[in-house]
Amino acid sequence: MEVMDNMNQHFNELRGIVGDSYISTRVPLKQYTSFRIGGPADIIVFPPNIELLKKVVSYLSQNQVTRLLIGNGTNLLVSDQGFRGVVVHTGKNLKTIQVQEDEKCIYAQCGALLSAIAAAALKNNLGGFEFASGIPGTLGGALFMNAGAYGSTMSDVAVSTTALDAQCNEVTVNGADHDFGYRSSCFRKNNLFILESKLQLYSCDYDTIKEKMRDLNMKRKSSQPLEYPSAGSVFKRPVGYFAGKLIEDSGLKGCKKGGACVSEKHAGFIINSGDATAQDVDELINHIISEVYNRFSVKLEPEIIRIGEF
Numbered sequence: 001m002e003v004m005d006n007m008n009q010h011f012n013e014l015r016g017i018v019g020d021s022y023i024s025t026r027v028p029l030k031q032y033t034s035f036r037i038g039g040p041a042d043i044i045v046f047p048p049n050i051e052l053l054k055k056v057v058s059y060l061s062q063n064q065v066t067r068l069l070i071g072n073g074t075n076l077l078v079s080d081q082g083f084r085g086v087v088v089h090t091g092k093n094l095k096t097i098q099v100q101e102d103e104k105c106i107y108a109q110c111g112a113l114l115s116a117i118a119a120a121a122l123k124n125n126l127g128g129f130e131f132a133s134g135i136p137g138t139l140g141g142a143l144f145m146n147a148g149a150y151g152s153t154m155s156d157v158a159v160s161t162t163a164l165d166a167q168c169n170e171v172t173v174n175g176a177d178h179d180f181g182y183r184s185s186c187f188r189k190n191n192l193f194i195l196e197s198k199l200q201l202y203s204c205d206y207d208t209i210k211e212k213m214r215d216l217n218m219k220r221k222s223s224q225p226l227e228y229p230s231a232g233s234v235f236k237r238p239v240g241y242f243a244g245k246l247i248e249d250s251g252l253k254g255c256k257k258g259g260a261c262v263s264e265k266h267a268g269f270i271i272n273s274g275d276a277t278a279q280d281v282d283e284l285i286n287h288i289i290s291e292v293y294n295r296f297s298v299k300l301e302p303e304i305i306r307i308g309e310f
């Protein structure tokens with residue numbers, strides 16, 4: 001009861017900061033995840049600009065409110081019970097992208113989609129971002145995860161990023177201080193809220209960039225079950241192996257728990273074949289981990305991030 005009273009108070013305070021149109025309560029998070037899975041969040045806020053985003057984050061920190069950041073929700077498994085706290089969603093409004101032709105770089109806000117940044121790079125004859133054009137996340141989510149594909153990662157392009165630290169101070173992270181590793185970054189290690197970033201690209205011929213994007217996206221389409229809701233590759237790549245191959249060689253393609261199913265097209269993906277719950281996906285993940293371990297003595301580790309209670 002006290003928790004809900006607190007939530008009502010937080011709702012009113014946050015509504016005062018962002019305005020009626022940018023806040024909701026008890027919204028099912030399945031609307032904001034690529035898995036199309038997830039129960040309700042107590043409160044969800046869509047800050048309309050960076051200044052109000054800072055005020056929201058500052059309010060949440062000062063009042064020690066549990067918070068969750070969502071960019072485009074493409075790497076998340078949200079519990080069927082949802083999330084007790086405040087979701088800050090960046091992917092709707094914080095999407096400004098600016099191309100600096102003389103510096104051959106792009107400045108983008110955290111909620112900008114990688115596909116939109118790739119389109120801006122192409123339009124301005126800037127190469128180096130083709131690898132990310134088919135990753136369905138936002139810039140914030142991609143920097144947090146150090147997302148990557150086809151031999152490149154965000155670490156290859158991010159040169160300078162502004163973020164909020166735990167005390168809500170604005171910090172600028174440059175070069176090696178991003179501390180990028182495999183699916184990790186200083187933002188993940190230190191719980192920083194990414195605001196915007198500068199991406200260094202290079203001059204390149206329009207047709208060359210376009211051709212490369214087309215090739216990579218065709219590869220993606222032919223090898224990944226993009227026609228179903230999913231959260232991409234479920235597991236990290238174990239050193240010396242490929243998760244998908246280990247799962248396939250364990251005979252798990254097509255294996256189902258409720259509505260969750262190991263993709264027939266790419267065994268590294270779990271798809272929502274209709275009405276999967278988070279519990280179905282969680283059970284399937286645990287089953288895969290134990291089957292692969294029994295067969296190959298390799299312990300798979302999830303790449304997707306579980307949110308809420310399981």
Ligand SMILES: Cc1cc2nc3c(=O)[nH]c(=O)nc-3n(C[C@H](O)[C@H](O)[C@H](O)COP(=O)(O)OP(=O)(O)OC[C@H]3O[C@@H](n4cnc5c(N)ncnc54)[C@H](O)[C@@H]3O)c2cc1C
Pocket residue numbers: 034068069070071072073074075076090110134135136137138139140141142143144145146147148149187192193194195224226230231232233305
């Ligand atoms: C079909 C499909 C294909 C995919 N292919 C790839 C691929 O090739 N390579 C790859 O690496 N990934 C891939 N993914 C996974 C996913 O798209 C990436 O991890 C992406 O970077 C996540 O971005 P997002 O905005 O959706 O983040 P979300 O899923 O919303 O969040 C992921 C994490 O980032 C945090 N976060 C989000 N925004 C911020 C911010 N502004 N500041 C701090 N933290 C933040 C969240 O709190 C969360 O912990 C794929 C997913 C799908 C569904």
